[in-house]
Amino acid sequence: MQKTFYVVGNLKMNMLSCDEAGQYLSVLKREMRGREFSFTQGVICPSFLYLSLFDHLPSGLTKGAQNLFPEKSGAYTGEISPVMLKNDGVTHVILGHSERRLYAGETDEDVREKVLAALKYHLVPVVCIGETKEERAREETEEVLLRQVKAVFDGLSKLQAESIMIAYEPRWAIGTDVLPTTSEILQVRVFLRKFLTETFDASVAERVVILYGGSVKSSFLPAISWEAQVDGVLVGRESLFPYELVKMMEMFENEAKKEKTKKRI
Ligand code: 13P
Helix, strand or coil: CCCCEEEEEECCCCCCCHHHHHHHHHHHHHHHCCCCCCCEEEEEECCHHHHHHHCCCCCCEEEEECCCCCCCCCCCCCCCCHHHHHHCCEEEEEECCHHHHHHCCCCHHHHHHHHHHHHHCCCEEEEEECCCHHHHHCCCHHHHHHHHHHHHHCCCCHHHHCCCEEEECCHHHCCCCCCCCHHHHHHHHHHHHHHHHHHCCHHHHHHCEEEEECCCCHHHHHHHHHCCCCCEEEECHHHHCHHHHHHHHHHHHHHHHHHCCCCCC
């Protein structure tokens, strides 16, 4: 089965006006002009405030959100419903990002509830997991990742499980330009595969999309993506440059064409 590769751009709390967001979008559309993507999907996740500007994206791109509240509607001041996102044309939603775990105090249980809400309303959850620098130093990476994935996947049906995308984003690699090695990322991929095979089966493990995130740049793609055998990337700072984002999509597209002849784990 030929997999789709993903380049997810997390624009975070950037762009300070509709004008600025609009300019970004025009450049993005210009960069996409004349390009065709058969094996690569880009997902662009702006602030909630600008989501409606990101309608009518060029083919190959869809829009995503950076969070949701796990209720359909009601007295939840300041929150955004998964149904609002769905009705606005959002396809994917980043959940459990370490910045939300850190600044908004989101727990594994909160992330699980949000994932269930996303699945219920047919949004693809992009679930972020990752260890801190201290946890890594104590060699607790797998323990932390296991706790985070168990919280999300336990009790799900196979169909629910395979609709989830996992983004391995070590906290210490976000915004730092310090990256894990190819073999560290590959090790996490193998670990997640094993967890999914044991919890569900090999076919679920094969279908769940696994991304890498944290200081991603196009120049690092070979090492952190195809050599590490992940299915795509979650990009922060570099996604603020449409040229870079589209370049990454193109690199994945070219790799996908070669992939057909390669064997993955
Ligand atoms: P950077 O790519 O800026 O390190 O951010 C990664 C990230 O948090 C994406 O969600």
